[in-house]
Amino acid sequence: MSIEIEHINKRYGHFVAVDDVSLSLPEGQLTALLGPSGSGKTTLLRIIAGLEFPDSGRIRFHGEDATDVHVSRRGVGFVFQHYALFKHMTVFDNVAYGLTVKPRRLRPGKAEIRTRVMRLLELVQLDWTANRLPSQLSGGQRQRIALARALAVEPKVLLLDEPFGALDAKVRAELRRWLRRLHDEIHLTSVFVTHDQEEALEVSDRIVVMNQGRVEQEGTPEEVYDHPANPFVFSFLGQVNLFHARVQDGQARIGDLALPTSTPEDQPQGHGLAYVRPHDIEILPDGSAQGALAAVIEGITVVGPTARLELKVAGGKDLIHAELPKSRLRSLGLSRGSDTWVRPLNSRVFMDNGTRATG
Numbered sequence: 001m002s003i004e005i006e007h008i009n010k011r012y013g014h015f016v017a018v019d020d021v022s023l024s025l026p027e028g029q030l031t032a033l034l035g036p037s038g039s040g041k042t043t044l045l046r047i048i049a050g051l052e053f054p055d056s057g058r059i060r061f062h063g064e065d066a067t068d069v070h071v072s073r074r075g076v077g078f079v080f081q082h083y084a085l086f087k088h089m090t091v092f093d094n095v096a097y098g099l100t101v102k103p104r105r106l107r108p109g110k111a112e113i114r115t116r117v118m119r120l121l122e123l124v125q126l127d128w129t130a131n132r133l134p135s136q137l138s139g140g141q142r143q144r145i146a147l148a149r150a151l152a153v154e155p156k157v158l159l160l161d162e163p164f165g166a167l168d169a170k171v172r173a174e175l176r177r178w179l180r181r182l183h184d185e186i187h188l189t190s191v192f193v194t195h196d197q198e199e200a201l202e203v204s205d206r207i208v209v210m211n212q213g214r215v216e217q218e219g220t221p222e223e224v225y226d227h228p229a230n231p232f233v234f235s236f237l238g239q240v241n242l243f244h245a246r247v248q249d250g251q252a253r254i255g256d257l258a259l260p261t262s263t264p265e266d267q268p269q270g271h272g273l274a275y276v277r278p279h280d281i282e283i284l285p286d287g288s289a290q291g292a293l294a295a296v297i298e299g300i301t302v303v304g305p306t307a308r309l310e311l312k313v314a315g316g317k318d319l320i321h322a323e324l325p326k327s328r329l330r331s332l333g334l335s336r337g338s339d340t341w342v343r344p345l346n347s348r349v350f351m352d353n354g355t356r357a358t359g
């Protein structure tokens, strides 16, 4: 079921939590609402759920106005960060709960409930825990049961609010891959709130980047990562190096270095900032390449196969962050204190007023 969000506004007193948000969330896709704390993600999710009502604007489910429909009749399933399971009930009874409390005429028979619950437990790969109590499960397993419980009532939309937020990094990474596989199996329209860029990039079909109650950009993970619409999105989606740049005749320059960017459409002139990702900083063994800047390595951190370098350019104030394969670092024979050369391979330049200049 698709979800259309039309000009939604929500204030708490004078504070604007959601500011004229319009979005179209396609059927069967997993959409991440991504943004820093306080950007309005949870408020928007709760409005979609019917747990909160907007001051103005409409929510449509598959074209039908759902703005005033009660949460119990919207056909949504939830998983929250701390949506505790019923402690005194077994896993089986927790998952069955939504079905057993249905009005008698809608309630499936006992055998049917058993079949459905066991099918769901198999889907989340925890059928062997059916007779356990939640306290006998790990945090990650409990969230998978919470998901099975949300799916039991056959919702048309699944809403997840930082579902893996309370888990440690390794379990989190496993669960998000698992959620992606599960989604590929069931194709339920799903919206999931996160402030973790990596999680959003890895799991979702679409990402909505939010900031101060507004949508900064919406698109596939590739679109928002490779073509960020503005400096906020660029900075929020990963580490970034900033260089002062002069823009003239469709060409941006840092000092004498002409930046390798594509030609802009409207060719603005003046001063801007060039944004360069650490993996787009090339490390060179000598200064013969055009536009290379001399730099000293101030720090090296190796994380698995990747080496992260902190470099200082002669005369520069800020450290430059670069990322390269550990093997490349070894073959260049570099260590802390080494003199080397750097060159931005790719950049995106935004003018001082935030408009895009190049790239």
Ligand SMILES: Nc1ncnc2c1ncn2[C@@H]1O[C@H](COP(=O)(O)OP(=O)(O)OP(=O)(O)O)[C@@H](O)[C@H]1O
Pocket: 012, 015, 016, 017, 035, 036, 037, 038, 039, 040, 041, 042, 043, 044, 195
């Ligand atoms: N019931 C409320 N009363 C007053 N202010 C609220 C209420 N709910 C949310 N807010 C405020 O609205 C803003 C947006 O909150 P929201 O929870 O939607 O943000 P978020 O992006 O989900 O952040 P987080 O990741 O920290 O949960 C916050 O500044 C919050 O303090």
